[in-house]
Amino acid sequence: MNAGHRRPVTVVGLGSMGSALAAALLDRGHPTTVWNRSPDKARPLVERGAHLAGTPQEAIAASPLTIACVLDYEALYTVLDPAAAELAGRTLVNLTSGSPEQAQEAVKWAHSHGAGYLDGAIMTTPPGVGDPAVMFLYSGSREVFETHRSTLATLGDPLHLGTDLGLASLYDAALLGLMWATMTGWLHGTALVGAEGMSATAFTPVAIRWLNTVAGFLTTYAPQVDAGRYPGDDATVDVQIAAIDHLIHAAAARGIDNALPELLKAAMQKAGAAGHGQDSYASLIEVLRNPAGNEA
Numbered sequence: 001m002n003a004g005h006r007r008p009v010t011v012v013g014l015g016s017m018g019s020a021l022a023a024a025l026l027d028r029g030h031p032t033t034v035w036n037r038s039p040d041k042a043r044p045l046v047e048r049g050a051h052l053a054g055t056p057q058e059a060i061a062a063s064p065l066t067i068a069c070v071l072d073y074e075a076l077y078t079v080l081d082p083a084a085a086e087l088a089g090r091t092l093v094n095l096t097s098g099s100p101e102q103a104q105e106a107v108k109w110a111h112s113h114g115a116g117y118l119d120g121a122i123m124t125t126p127p128g129v130g131d132p133a134v135m136f137l138y139s140g141s142r143e144v145f146e147t148h149r150s151t152l153a154t155l156g157d158p159l160h161l162g163t164d165l166g167l168a169s170l171y172d173a174a175l176l177g178l179m180w181a182t183m184t185g186w187l188h189g190t191a192l193v194g195a196e197g198m199s200a201t202a203f204t205p206v207a208i209r210w211l212n213t214v215a216g217f218l219t220t221y222a223p224q225v226d227a228g229r230y231p232g233d234d235a236t237v238d239v240q241i242a243a244i245d246h247l248i249h250a251a252a253a254r255g256i257d258n259a260l261p262e263l264l265k266a267a268m269q270k271a272g273a274a275g276h277g278q279d280s281y282a283s284l285i286e287v288l289r290n291p292a293g294n295e296a
Contacts, residue, residue, distance in 0.1 A: 006030040007151050010063040012056060012079060013070035013096075014041040016126045021069060021095070021155060024130035026050060028154045035059035037079070056083035060090065065148055069095040069122075073102045077109070088114035091144055093152070095120045095136075099173075100166025107140065107165045116144040119165050121172035124156065135159055139167035182211070188251070188260050195254035221282035230279035237284070238277040241268045 006029040011022040014036035022045050025032045034042050035053040042052045053059035060066050060083050070076050076096050080087070092115050094106055103119040110117035117140055124134040134156040138145055145152075145160045152158040161167040186207055190200045217234075224230050244265045251258050267284055276283035 007065065007148075008033065008063040009151060010035070010053070010059045010066040012036075012059055012066060012068045013075075014038075014045070015069070015071070017095075017122060017129070018069040019045065020126035020129035021067060022050060023048070024155050025151075027130060030151065030154065031063075033059050033062035056080060057086050059083075060086040063090075065091045065093065065151060067093045067095060072096065073098045073106065076106070084113040091116035091118070091148060093118045093120055093138075093148070095122055097121070097172070098169055100169045103139070103165045103169050116141060116147075117165075118144055118148075119168045121168045122156075123172070123175060129155055132157055137161055137168045137171050139163070139169075140165050184260055188256065191256050192247075192251050192254060195256065217281075221280065224280060224282045225285050230276065230283035232279045234280060236278050237268055237271050237281060240281055241265060241272060244268065 008031040009025050010033040011018055011025065012035050014022065014034060018036070019041065022032055022034050026045065026048050031051070032045070032049070033051045033053050034045050035056055035058070036042055039052060042050065046052050051062065053062060056079050060080075066087075068076055068080065070079060073096060076094065080092075087110065092110050094103075094117070098106075106119065107117045118138050119140055121137040122129070123137060124131070128134045132153070136152060136156040136158050138152070138158060139161045140163060142160060142163060145158070149158055161171060186204075189207060190203055193203045194200065220234070244261055248258050248261050248265065251261065267287060268281075270287045271277075271279075271284045274287055276286065
């Protein structure tokens with residue numbers, strides 16, 4: 001598809017992320033209309049060829065597809081409610097962060113105004129928008145997704161998770177939790193080796209290589225979690241408890257905060273107390289699913 005056949009798109013909300021979305025669309029030749037409560041934020045995009053709409057109504061009317069990326073759902077409705085009539089026969093892709101429950105309400109709102117709707121989650125920061133390696137998660141109508149797949153691919157790799165509208169938000173929350181736990185673990189390790197004079201740039205390539213191995217553990221453990229059976233044929237929970245004590249001792253001896261490993265050890269001990277001491281680390285899912293200790 002040449003630039004002359006790129007579909008028009010509207011972007012509502014020009015914070016850092018919304019501006020990055022609009023810029024990526026412009027870079028790929030999409031006729032792009034933008035709107036923001038503060039028009040000044042649109043100036044760099046207008047200079048690159050975007051059309052600045054004067055109102056949300058004008059913005060939505062300009063394109064068959066509107067992508068919204070605003071602060072929260074309250075802001076979304078504040079902006080779109082007055083323009084709701086213009087959504088009839090058009091599609092709204094909502095990339096505003098929120099909960100699965102908010103997504104479920106939003107699709108009802110969109111459908112009540114005759115609009116197609118997809119809920120989405122952006123799995124990158126603004127500089128990553130437009131990179132085909134980064135994920136954009138979507139949930140909702142498969143037909144709507146397929147209709148606009150090529151346009152959404154301009155922003156990143158579009159993954160359709162299913163028709164349950166809450167899935168994109170749910171995956172977003174789960175993946176952010178994974179990110180924070182991983183980055184904090186890396187920072188704890190960086191602080192530990194840094195106490196002996198090692199730089200973060202020296203430690204990090206080794207850490208990344210280790211994460212590649214850890215990814216293999218996840219692939220091994222996923223079927224165990226699904227089956228609810230956790231053969232401890234690689235390393236048991238009891239072995240992990242003994243191993244984490246070495247980390248806690250080394251960090252304490254070097255004045256490093258041990259809140260994270262102590263939390264992890266407590267989860268391991270809880271799994272052991274629930275009878276999973278000889279099971280694999282994947283068995284911790286049982287105490288996470290049943291924090292009160294009432295296993296099914």
